[in-house]
Amino acid sequence: MSAKPVRKAVFPVGGLGTRFLPATKAIPKEMLPIVDRPLIQYAVDEAIEAGIEQMIFVTGRGKAAIEDHFDIAFELETTMSGRGKSLDILGPTRLRPGAVTYVRQQEPLGLGHAVWCARDVVGDEPFAVLLADDFMVGKPGCLKQMIDAYNRVGGNVICAEVVPDEHTHRYGIITPGAADGPLTEVKGLVEKPAPGTAPSNLSVIGRYILQPEVMGILSGQEKGAGGEIQLTDAMARMIGDQPFHGLTFAGTRYDCGDKVGFLHANMAMALSRDEMADDVELIMNELLEARVEPRRAA
Template sequence: MKVRTAVFPVAGLGTRLLPATKSMPKEMVTLIDRPLIQYAVEEVIDAGVERVVFVSARSKKALEDHFDRTPELEYQLEEAGKEDVLKDVQKLSSMCDIIYIRQKEPLGLGHAVLCAKDIVGKEPFAVILPDDIISSKEPVTGQLIKRYTQTGKSVVSLMEVPDEDTSKYGIVKLGREEDKGLFKLDGMVEKPKSNPPSNMAIIGRYILTPEVMAALETTKRGAGGEIQLTDAILDVAKSEGVYGYLFEGDRFDCGNMYGLFEAVVNFALERKDLREHAVKVIQEAAKRF
């Protein structure tokens, strides 16, 4: 069955980026010339997703405005002859169908995903955490969809992390490798305080079967007193199997200032129109410090 819907849990306050996020959603923080959320939405569209669900909260209206029409701005751009910019602005409102849902209580990632239950229905769906910006030749969402099509099971994206960082992630126990980078998962634990099953972490891209959504309905609060998506995925792993895929690409955690800075530097160096200028700026700055 085709993966038509991507769920974006975007209700968080973004405290790791304060004070920048005091009056602005963290998803609207800019990376070069686009907000973080736009990179993530473009990724799923490039992977063939047709519908995006934002599970948001109050104070997130800027997200809605960004993907809406702005006739007055479009008129000014047209009058000024800025056709390329006009096309970019108009593209935002026609990328795909976007649906907005409120998460009325901050009960965790699993609860945020569950809020989209009625829209997702009985279909497989993607879950995207837009803090994670991934630079790759093929969209990571597309990579996972291919592995879902191959296995017919839920697939989560995996990345190796330093041993000292395992307490920050959902960590998996790897089973057999069934294809290059594709592992059957024998278990997983959310943010283990000790004795992690591996150093392979779940990163913010998932393709999930309807069974995961059903499991969320009965999932009790876990780590941090929240309804954890990992717990529901683990239930499904025990009953029907779940896979992990070691994706191809470079991930940047743009939910903190270090990861955001790394992303700015790397994305600037990747772009032909910015590369020369970025190298010059970095070299000149290095001389001064």
């Protein structure tokens, strides 16, 4: 029997963004730009490439900028048209009417809670989850790679990445089974294991394809690591009842929930743009040379 198609994607965007304060006091962290597009736009574009039809944003207080971003900006578009400027650059920000839903997460109780808040919109269908601050760059995109794998194996597919052993305590970690190229059977999951106790160094990162039964597990509101309702814990309870695989992404991930990772992504994407790469490289070289000069003088 063929796998039921994945048509819906959940974007948990209700977090407080405390690691980027004060920049995120009034601006959602998902609206922070990588060169000239906000993080959330990249995630939505990735979902559209993968064939997602319904975008479900789980928001919180202070997130109106996300809704505005994907709405029609009448004044801006009228002014641009009047000045003879193309509106093509705004095309990706205008989602098809009826293709976007906003759900409020009233308390920041964890990723599992945010996903559970979308239960009525998800219904009884498999769905994707995309975390915008895991910025994924590849061709095809990460979610497209995962959906191609899902169409072969069904069940649940999560994105996996090999991390250094000393970093496993920062992630959900997979207990691996049989491997078939980039696809690894998931035998177990543990959220942020204590240093030295991880079952592997294959981590779970911010892309998931899940069956709707996970919502029933999340409804128990059980708290895990950090006192939050953990999505990893709910997924772990589905292992053995449904097929479960991790797909190692063929591409590059930038952790844009971290300041250094965010700057890394900006530099990498700027250098990938033909119209600015030479100028950016010149600036970077000048900055590096200025940093080295005082050391030479010493």
